[in-house]
Amino acid sequence: MTPASHSLQRRLLMLVLGVVASVWLATAVMTWFDARHELDELLDGHLAQAAAILVLQQGQELGDDNHGQGVDAPSLHRYAPKVAFQVFHEGRLAMRSANAPQQPMAGANKHFKAGFETVQIGGAAWRVFSAYGSENDVQVYVGEETHSRANILWAVLRSTLLPMAVALPLLALALWWAIHRSVAPIRLLGLTLARRRPDALDPLSLDGTPAEMAPMVDALNGLFQRIASLLESERRFTADASHELRTPIAAIRAQAQVALGETDEASRRQALHNTLEGCDRAIHLVDQLLTLSRLEASAVPVMAELDLSALVRQVVADVAPKAIGKGQSLELDAAEPVTMSGNMILLAVLVRNLVDNAVRYSPRAARIRVAVQHSNGQVTLRVEDSGPGLPEADRKRLGERFFRVPGTDEVGSGLGWSIARRIASVHHMTLQVDRSAELGGLAVLVNVTAQGAGRGN
Amino acid sequence: MRILLAEDDALLGDGLRAGLRQLGFQVDWVRDGEAAERELRAQPYTAAVLDLGLPRKDGLAVLAAIRQDHIATPVLVLTARDTVPERIRGLDTGADDYVVKPVDLHELAARLRALVRRAHGQPQECLTAQDVVLDPASRTVRQADVVVPLSTREFDLLQAFMLSAGRVLSREQLEQQLYSWGQEVDSNAIEVHIHNLRRKLGSQLIHTVRGVGYMLQRETPVA
Numbered sequence: 276m277t278p279a280s281h282s283l284q285r286r287l288l289m290l291v292l293g294v295v296a297s298v299w300l301a302t303a304v305m306t307w308f309d310a311r312h313e314l315d316e317l318l319d320g321h322l323a324q325a326a327a328i329l330v331l332q333q334g335q336e337l338g339d340d341n342h343g344q345g346v347d348a349p350s351l352h353r354y355a356p357k358v359a360f361q362v363f364h365e366g367r368l369a370m371r372s373a374n375a376p377q378q379p380m381a382g383a384n385k386h387f388k389a390g391f392e393t394v395q396i397g398g399a400a401w402r403v404f405s406a407y408g409s410e411n412d413v414q415v416y417v418g419e420e421t422h423s424r425a426n427i428l429w430a431v432l433r434s435t436l437l438p439m440a441v442a443l444p445l446l447a448l449a450l451w452w453a454i455h456r457s458v459a460p461i462r463l464l465g466l467t468l469a470r471r472r473p474d475a476l477d478p479l480s481l482d483g484t485p486a487e488m489a490p491m492v493d494a495l496n497g498l499f500q501r502i503a504s505l506l507e508s509e510r511r512f513t514a515d516a517s518h519e520l521r522t523p524i525a526a527i528r529a530q531a532q533v534a535l536g537e538t539d540e541a542s543r544r545q546a547l548h549n550t551l552e553g554c555d556r557a558i559h560l561v562d563q564l565l566t567l568s569r570l571e572a573s574a575v576p577v578m579a580e581l582d583l584s585a586l587v588r589q590v591v592a593d594v595a596p597k598a599i600g601k602g603q604s605l606e607l608d609a610a611e612p613v614t615m616s617g618n619m620i621l622l623a624v625l626v627r628n629l630v631d632n633a634v635r636y637s638p639r640a641a642r643i644r645v646a647v648q649h650s651n652g653q654v655t656l657r658v659e660d661s662g663p664g665l666p667e668a669d670r671k672r673l674g675e676r677f678f679r680v681p682g683t684d685e686v687g688s689g690l691g692w693s694i695a696r697r698i699a700s701v702h703h704m705t706l707q708v709d710r711s712a713e714l715g716g717l718a719v720l721v722n723v724t725a726q727g728a729g730r731g732n
Numbered sequence: 733m734r735i736l737l738a739e740d741d742a743l744l745g746d747g748l749r750a751g752l753r754q755l756g757f758q759v760d761w762v763r764d765g766e767a768a769e770r771e772l773r774a775q776p777y778t779a780a781v782l783d784l785g786l787p788r789k790d791g792l793a794v795l796a797a798i799r800q801d802h803i804a805t806p807v808l809v810l811t812a813r814d815t816v817p818e819r820i821r822g823l824d825t826g827a828d829d830y831v832v833k834p835v836d837l838h839e840l841a842a843r844l845r846a847l848v849r850r851a852h853g854q855p856q857e858c859l860t861a862q863d864v865v866l867d868p869a870s871r872t873v874r875q876a877d878v879v880v881p882l883s884t885r886e887f888d889l890l891q892a893f894m895l896s897a898g899r900v901l902s903r904e905q906l907e908q909q910l911y912s913w914g915q916e917v918d919s920n921a922i923e924v925h926i927h928n929l930r931r932k933l934g935s936q937l938i939h940t941v942r943g944v945g946y947m948l949q950r951e952t953p954v955a
Binding site: 514517518519520521522523524525526527528529530532533536537542546549552553556 | 741746747750818
């Protein structure tokens with residue numbers, strides 16, 4: 276077995292955890308930006324309000340007696356050191372909080388500018404609001420260390436991130452359990468397959484197969500079924516082949532032994548003739564088997580333009596002596612040339628098999644007619660006889676390897692039909708077996724599709 | 733010994749029939765399963781050689797059918813199906829022997845003789861009754877260690893008697909054991925053969941049971 280490079284369970288777990296963590300982080304980032312914005316607005320508002328109060332106060336209380344020395348306001352809250360203010364009158368410091376510097380917090384000796392500004396004072400960042408007093412010669416600065424804002428923001432962020440940090444491992448555990456349960460049927464299928472005998476072909480039956488897996492299990496079972504029937508047909512073929520190959524050899528052996536043991540000269544000659552006949556039959560069988568196995572093994576044969584009528588004429592000429600020997604009348608109706616694309620050798624084998632069958636299995640004095648017809652782009656080769664024909668059930672079994680029509684004395688290999696079917700299929704031709712309406716026996720029709728055929732010139 | 737041969741292949745069937753005849757068997761040959769079953773039911777064959785791949789009715793089906801009806805004719809299955817499960821199935825269905833093609837004719841004959849011997853409870857190849865010893869393999873008969881020359885029919889008749897020693901056999905039963913199809917049987921042929929056997933082997937061996945038939949006595953009658 277190949278090592279499992281990707282555990283489905285691990286992948287699912289990582290993906291879900293990754294997505295959850297990302298969404299959570301994004302939420303935290305958005306919360307942080309939002310909170311900072313709100314906090315800035317609120318605290319800036321406070322700074323502005325404090326400045327406004329100072330401006331008002333300065334307008335009412337700032338007396339000339341305090342000029343030059345300035346006033347330090349007391350620190351009343353633990354946050355007080357982080358907040359500072361200054362009031363300047365005509366460029367001189369009139370009032371300041373204890374932690375405020377002597378120099379104006381903002382503007383830094385340049386032009387005075389009203390409004391918010393972030394500056395560095397004593398190594399720390401300050402948010403400073405500058406405003407004019409009731410008259411332009413008074414300037415008010417209210418400042419706040421930005422560090423304190425960051426503290427508040429962090430507190431907000433902590434309340435978002437901390438539960439997440441605690442929840443994530445718990446979530447991972449819960450997810451692991453849920454996914455483990457969900458992929459259980461897949462694991463079960465894998466285990467069941469691994470535990471089967473390698474040659475087991477019975478269908479899988481799993482309890483509680485989820486809908487998503489049903490097609491997979493069905494497909495597997497379909498495959499098992501196909502393999503089983505394939506193996507069965509191969510097994511039957513081997514059994515049939517052993518019968519078909521051993522019987523002629525057994526016959527040759529028996530006849531040879533009879534010839535050895537026979538004292539009567541005529542009987543001995545007969546046994547020797549039978550021995551030879553047995554050899555011929557064995558050779559025919561071997562030829563047919565080889566043809567079939569070559570057909571089944573080979574890819575598409577080489578195709579060329581050929582005249583079907585001429586080919587059929589040649590085959591009928593070859594078989595004719597046998598038919599004459601049986602006193603049969605063999606006719607051919609293929610006057611017009613019909614060109615089609617095909618493999619000459621294979622087509623000759625096909626036609627010979629069909630005509631030979633008709634001669635073989637028709638009685639003495641039977642009529643056999645072979646015709647090549649061409650109409651509307653459809654080419655049909657017809658082989659008809661006046662023989663006994665075939666019952667429906669036997670017609671269906673034609674083409675099973677080694678099937679021979681029961682009750683016939685003729686010795687065939689039982690492979691002719693398999694070969695004919697195979698050749699027809701590589702030529703995209705259909706083979707049809709029917710009752711001959713005219714002659715009463717068997718009619719075999721080979722239909723050539725329109726693309727493959729054309730009228731000769 | 734009269735044998736039924738069921739083999740659909742013309743050449744093999746012909747060869748087996750001719751070969752078994754050379755070796756002293758009377759052979760009836762059928763070429764499909766239905767005929768084989770019909771003949772096995774109709775005639776008391778000494779043994780049968782049955783091919784399995786028969787048309788119309790498979791050999792195993794024939795075997796199963798006759799065994800179901802308690803027809804105990806020894807059956808030798810002659811087949812090309814050679815796998816162990818197939819052999820087991822053949823023997824379990826009721827075959828007495830299972831031989832894979834191709835087979836040597838002498839071996840086939842020896843196996844048939846052994847089948848027949850076993851079917852008659854004879855542990856030895858040679859059959860004995862009183863001072864007469866019959867060797868089916870060499871087709872010789874000795875009386876008190878002296879070879880007695882017998883014709884084919886006489887030999888077959890004596891063998892049939894010896895296989896059923898102590899039992900009365902009717903003339904019809906003896907005819908069925910002796911003659912295969914197409915052989916003409918004179919109405920008094922059996923009587924003539926028995927007369928000759930008595931002349932050659934003495935009158936103490938085969939007894940006539942009037943109105944029933946004949947019987948071979950295994951032990952020498954006490955004087």
